[in-house]
Amino acid sequence: MFRKYFTYLMFLVSPLGAFGQGDLNTEKVTYPDTLTLRQSIEIGLENNRNLKKAILDETKAKYNRDEIRGAGLPQFSAYGQYNNFLDVFPQAVPGGIFGGDPNDIQVISLGVPQSLKAGFELSQLIYSNSYLIGLKAAKTGEEFYRLLAQQSEEDVIHEISMNYLGAIQLHLQRENLQANIDQLESLEKILQSQYENDLARKVDLNRVKVNLSSVRSELENLEISIYQREGYLKLVMGIPVDTELKLDKSVADMNEKVQDFQVADFNIFDRKDIQLLGVQETLYEYEYKNIKAQHQPQLVGFADWNKNAFAQEFDFLSQNKVWYQGFLIGLKLQIPIFDGLQTKSKAAQSKVNAQQLNLDRMQAEDAAELEYNTAVNKYYNSLSTLASLKDNLELSNDVLKDSELLYKEGLSPLTDLLDAETTQRTAQANYNNQIIQVRIAQLEILNSTGQITNLLN
Template sequence: MLKKYLTYAFFLLAPAMAMGQETVQEFSLPDTLTLKESIQIGLENNRTLKKAILDEEKAKYQRNEIRGAGLPQFSAYGQYNNFLDVFPQAVPGGIFGGDPNEIQVISLGVPQSLKAGFELNQLIFSNSYLIGLKAAKTGEEFYRILAQQSEEDVIHEISMNYLGVIQLELQKENLRANIDQLESLEKILQSQYDNDLARKVDLNRVKVNLTTIKSEQENLDIVIYQREGYLKLLMGIPVATEINLDQSVADMDQKVKNFQVQDFNIFDRKDIQVLGVQEQLYEYEYKNIKAAKQPQLVGFADFNKNAFSQDFDFLNQNKVWYQGFLIGVKLQIPIFDGMQTKYKAAQSKVNAQQLNLDRLQAEDAAELEYKNAINKYYNSLSTLESLDSNLDLADDVFKETTLLYKEGLSPLTDLLDAETTQREAQANFNNQIIQVRIAQLEILNSSGKITNLLL
């Protein structure tokens, strides 16, 4: 019984995204969907998380199943026998007369019999059962932590993909702004060319740049659509649902500068907690194996009615029914099982030792992950500061070059180069803000505090 439960308890949830079509509840989305709102919707509708919660619910039923083994087991039974040939019995001669030196073969019994009754069994003492109850309670804790871990995974995935979509949308906005600039320049050059004030090659150069950027925008639209689709899948909403994400998540003043680095406590991480509960379950497994060598005491009772006949006349009202009633206690004491218990216990110990190594490895990996996240965060902040200054310079260069071009003091190539440089500087700055936000997420996730995003 315990072994069956432990099989359930040690089964690690394998998160898998359900790709099939499913009817989703009707709900309305706000005009601008914030990161917090996206996470809340995901926690309500994500299918992987729902499966983890169902596993937690199933663990409660498994615990009740184990508890039921210690409650009275009551059943009714009935048995009908029709001996076409009554079994012969050999008895010493002389019992019923005859030569004492001979063996007499006689038929004892009647051809037909009918028996019905009730049977009651009650476990009085079993150390294995008591250990099973403790393991069942620990198993509930195991699945509860797994559900919490799945919740954190959903929060992390939604946050990462939310930021990914914002990053792409910022790139699109940057391209859109540059397209507007180039389209204005194209109109000016077209007018100048029509009046023989500009060269054909300059107009064509602007058109080439404009076509290139528009092509980049079209490719970016495809990537945004795909990334948004995956975000909706994580949130558990229909892919056709229109969403408008809140770009303030990339606001440097609100989201970047005000971030507080979290303290690190390794036991806040759900993966470490899961390994700790698994160690307890292995300990119960070992104790349960050892308990198999201990006595087990069961009480039982049997109340029945019996009838016997030469012919099938049991429905006759005058039929005589004979009553039987039995109570008793059964003590089972294992003595020798071919040393199976010894080797099962040895295997359980080895499993526990392997798990202990896994836990030590996981703790070291978790600490390294947190330190890497902290290092990445501060490096990202430093890079962001440099890119911010670089963007200001690129903006100034582009403004000055535009002014010089309008005054005829700078060639078109300088203007296009300045525009490209300004566009790249803006894209790098936008990407770096997202990288800083991702580094913040990694700090929260590695410290086991990713749920703080819901505060």
């Protein structure tokens, strides 16, 4: 019983994987006009299918514990048995019993053709160390699935946050491209008018048109990326992919989101994956103890009360039928002596499993520390890069303004203006992307320290 539960516990665990099909509830749900990151996370925690499955696994673990506990409670049942011997079984007895030759063998039919028996059976496990260990393992199993549900919750928060920021990053790129398209369209109109009045060269007008066409193509490809990113975000949130959502771009607010961030302290035991390995280690200890307990005695008490009736023909419904009562109580002691060294081999395998788990835990702890250090380094490097890109953006804005002024005054060629416009667009895009990279680095720090749920505070 214990090994069946333990095997189920060890191998039935499923990580976050493919998403399930749509819910049966087709009621139309409305969402805020502008969806913040926190609101997105809250919706995801309520609707994500894999998180729901993890919570159901936690509930199922409680029922498994009740099932194991039930094996130690009284087992009570009723039974009935009807026998119709078409030929009564013959029995061989010494001939001397009935006055014959003692050296002969007489074959007689003992019993009657029909019998009916009904009664109640009661059994109670009095002592079994394996059962007691199984109860402890079942309680630990509940803790295991509780941690799994919490880990699934953290995974949902992390995945929604990453995709939300990714979508915002693409939206900022689209705004930048759209602003450049508006600027190029305005410039195209000016050059078209100048060309018609012989004030501009056709080659200059064509260069603007080529540049405009290139930016429009880039925007079209970006629209596809936005659709895909937002679609996956909705999938993680557990809402229909055709739901119209407007994301809050203030997630990239420098003052509120970046400068006020505090790097969390690292405590490896705050991570759910490390806690899960600790619980698995405890389960392996129980498995080993249970295997050893199989060599220990088990005591069961039982009782049986019944009524019996016998007949040559079926007349058990007769009011004059005589029923004979039987009642017994007893104890059954089972003491394993030798099982072909199976228990010894199972215990050795359990020890090897525990050793492998210990190596997994050491590897996980080193990986967790590396993940945290990498996230912190990435965060500070991202801040440094952001400061540099901010200076570049300010310089590119100044250059663009000067180039526009010089071009309008006829002191600078169109190529200088186009180059300045391209440089500014690139600087703005790099700056926007870097803000998101800083925010992603913050998320990775929270995730590596097991504090990703702080996003809900």
